[in-house]
Amino acid sequence: MHALVGPMAVGINNQSSRTAYTHHLSSPAQVSMNIFDILLRLIKHLASRSLHTGTHFLGFGLSGLRAVGSNPTVKDLFRLITLGTIVEVGRMVGEKGLEFWQEFFVVKAEFQMDDFAYDWVTAYLENQNLWNESKTFNVLARNSAVYKPCGRLLPMPNSGKMTNHPAPSYEAAPTQSPSLLRWRGYWMTIRKRSPRYSDAENAHKGTLMITLWSRNTRILDDFVSTAREFYYANSQLVPRKQFDVRSEPSESLLNATFFHGDTAYHWVLEYLISIDAFNSTMNLAVTSWQSDLGWPPARAGDDDSERYVPAAGSIVVVQLYSLHSSDRKVLSDFVAHVKERYSGRDKVSVHLANGNGVWGRTISKSRRALSTLLLPGSTKETILNDAKDFLAGKEWYSRAGIPHRRGYLLYGAPGTGKSSTVHAIAGELELEIYVIPLANAGMNDYTLGELISHTPSRCILLLEDIDCAFPSRVDHQHAQNHHSEPRSAVTLSGLLNVLDSISSGEGRITFATTNHIDHLDPALIRPGRMDVKIEFRLASTAQIEGVFKVFFRPLDAENPKSIDESGTKTSSLPDTEEEVARYAADFAASVPTDTYSIAQIQGYLFTKKGDPKAAVEGVVEWVVAQTQDTLSKSSVSGSEFDSEEDDDDHPSPPPGYARPLQVEPECGQADTQLVQAASDGGADLGRGKQGEFESVDGVDDSAVSETADT
């Protein structure tokens, strides 16, 4: 037991005892002991040598370092590294601190561009001159009404002639850096972002991010409700269209974005095309819509129905490079210039609604001279002067506290010149026409409001066939029976709201046309909504003679004699005014007055173009045919009237009303009438000379009834 226990205990506690114990081992153990000893010595030796060498190298290294460290350049380098490290650590700590701070001590709010709140806050911030220093703008004319009361309008240089086009407004576009605002003692940072569509993954809507440097969420609440109140008090009710800004704004250039559908877009596009700015553009779109924006195909024989426009034409971004690019006057001068050129054209722009509450096509038509309108007495001058007085009387309206808008109701049988009158007046006043087809499918109170809110303040709003706006019980019944939608869902109250609301623009002229004034609700045509009512009657003797003279002008310098080489006259046109007047009198004597519209007479004269004698000789036959036609139609439509007797929406026509003589257009088919009238009337009647119809007799001033604005 001892032998066993002893070495163990020694082995653990005493090395020399182990040695002693190993002496009792056999001889192989002795050999291994010797090797072990040698190895031990070798290690000791090596260790002492390396310690010596290490100490030597350490000393050498330290002295080397001391030498390097005393070099001033290296010293500076070390200092720089230390400083950089401190700064970087500081930055990281700062960032983390800021994140922490923001997490706990600030309130953040994000506003999406397609939300109402975005419009409130943007309008309010505009009014706080937040983006006063901005150098990147969206230029808006049609939508400018939305921002006018609160937006920052740049002064338009006084360019003399054109006054009736809407003034553009300049809205600051999103910038890269956030803006700082102090509001009621609190700091806010505001960052605006454009929508991005180019990269599907990172696509986002335009946003406005507000960071409020306070923990108090009540302040954000206050801010948003203040913005909301401001918006409703100063702007239009319906928020503007969503912007489609695809380009990154630049901080160094003056940028202006013009949106398709906005009037300013037409100014600038037409100008850019006229100066061949798109000459080198290889990316083209072909369109039949913009008949005079763009350039026609160059191939010979092609008609004018298609145009080339620069592709991706939904926006035009103009970048102004200037030594003084920060001077925004450069931009407003440019816009004033393009606007002046545009309105100096001999055209009237007619904007057509696209359904779904969006303005779509714009058609430019030649101006129609007022003199080509055959109206009794001074009807046209009365309308024109009234409209001029109205446009010039803005201050009077404002002093009197009356909304600055005026409504004209043109009523009477189809084809008597209602739409043509609107077209001619628009040309005289240099106003654009916005046609709203109230009876069309897709129209409802909302789309109506949307359309009206996107018209400029100074324009002509044309509500065609206003009596067809509201679907009658018969329409509803028909729609129910056929499981289809009624044509239009516009309600009377919706229309009245739109006509009265703040969004129906200051300085706007509304023309409404109808074939059935007796179908209209008195509320719709009361003064204040329809201030002037003008009846358009079937043709009088003077008008019948007038339209004849327009068709058969005598041969004169503009209309040279057609005589062939043998000296034979090849044209049947008269040689003198007197001769034409004689034919016209004979013609009028054979046509019953107050029976046919000018459009009907015009239709007959087209069949005798160039031959006045034949026109006179054939007219009796035409009248007889018309009468027979009328009689057969009235026997059919008489039963229709009978069946409608009970229907409040379609009472029978008043006595003396010439309805049976007309083939009436269907409700909802009339939205292109103005365009049609402009084209065929402009082409044919447009040949009349100034003052040609001034001597039209049968003056009937009772046709124009004016009511005071209340």
Ligand SMILES: Nc1ncnc2c1ncn2[C@@H]1O[C@H](COP(=O)(O)OP(=O)(O)OP(=O)(O)O)[C@@H](O)[C@H]1O
């Ligand atoms: N008083 C007029 N003077 C000159 N042209 C006229 C007159 N009335 C009608 N016309 C001609 O008749 C055509 C139809 O006219 P317009 O469309 O203006 O009639 P309207 O009264 O608006 O008809 P509707 O009620 O069907 O809309 C046009 O080509 C126009 O030139």
